Amino acid sequence: MRIRAQEGSGHGFAPSARDASTTGDRRTSEGVVARANQKVLAYVALTKPRVIELLLVTTIPAMLLASRGTVDPLLILATLFGGGMAAASANSLNCVVDADIDKVMKRTARRPLARSAVPTSHALVFGLALGVASFTWLWWATNLLAGVLAVATILFYIFVYTMVLKRRTSQNIVWGGAAGCMPVMIGWAATTGTIEWPAFVMFLIVFFWTPPHTWALAMRYKEDYRVAGVPMLPVVMDEIGVTKRIVIYTWATVITTVVLAWWTGVIYAAIAVVAGLWFLIMAHRLYRGVKAGVPVRPLKLFLMSNNYLAAVFFGLAVDSVLGFATVPALLGW
Structure with a gap:
């Protein structure tokens, strides 16, 4: 007796060409989504989110002290957003400059550029774009002084600390750490327009x-x-x-x-x-x-x-x- 396999019967017979095609398409789609997620996470990792979180912890209290607690919540959110982009810019550009160091240090070997998860040129453009966006946003949403301080922080962190002090002196973190102090200045400036x-x-x-x-x-x-x-x-x-x-x-x-x-x-x-x-x-x-x-x-x-x-x-x-x-x-x- 000859038994003909029914398409889609699900009883162990070979799947039809249409079923195989659907399964392949689904797997391809899932693979694309997974790769996209990994790429997004790699760019997020460039910004060092935990470092940003610590920096922003100091911004809100500075703004509240500047206004004795009467600051507009929307101004706080706008300043945090702009300051966060500035910190993300500095951290991303730091990853670009320090890629050679990160590759040989166990603590940093999983950073995106150390494991080639993001092209260096893309990371550079990403960091620069964040810097421009932070200045533009802070100038528009708060004031020019806050935007200028954000740009000054990025430039100091990259050109003074990362490219000069870090590799040349044991006092690197003493003077280079000044960049991490700037969120309080930016928060105060955003609130009052002064320092x-x-x-x-x-x-x-x-x-x-x-x-x-x-x-x-x-x-x-x-x-x-x-x-x-x-x-x-x-x-x-x-x-x-x-x-x-x-x-x-x-x-x-x-x-x-x-x-x-x-x-x-x-x-x-x-x-x-x-x-x-x-x-x-x-x-x-x-x-x-x-x-x-x-x-x-x-x-x-x-x-x-x-x-x-x-x-x-x-x-x-x-x-x-x-x-x-x-x-x-x-x-x-």
Whole structure:
């Protein structure tokens, strides 16, 4: 008896040409979508989203302090959008310049250009386009000063830090870290159209915070930096010297946060003192551990420093919104 296979019967007979074609088309379509998603994710990775997130944490409190909590929410969103594009531009262009370093460092080997997930020329155009867009947006949505500060930040980060300081001096992150301080200046400028003393003090908080934050990470990955030929401080100095400088900059950070209390209220002042003591204890503990020759975990200080900065600026935001009397006013000064 001859049995004829029914098309689409689904009982183990060979599929028809039409079924095979449909399956092939679906698989091809899914493959195209998957590749497109991977490409989009690669471009997103160029911008280093986690770094942008940390930078923008400082922008909102700066704007709230500048206006004592009365700033238009739409202005905040517009400034965050423009500042985010500026940071994304700087980070993408940094990936272009540092592609040779990223390829040999284990910590950065999965970055898009290090694994050739994005053509270098495309990444360059992407970064430049973001920079132009950030300036245009900030000028239109806020003011010219904010846009100029954004462009200055991008140029400083690429030409001064990435191309000169990073590869030539162990003080690279000290001076190069100034780029990471600029979001508070941009936020203040977007709100007021000017730059005033509280903005400079907030700038210094992030400026002094950056070395202990970065050196703690570099202690953990110093062999990576050594192989890449980047003279980060832990590569060229012994751990006692590095941790001593971490302590010094931590003290500078905490003192500067207390100075900012001159323009704030008791909520910020209290959080700055408590968080500062926490930061100092962790920094001194790391130094004592290294000096005693016991195993230490510098990455713990690195992670904690993120929480410290977030706590201080969160306290600043809350204090600014509630609008309590400033510390000098409470003291009768």
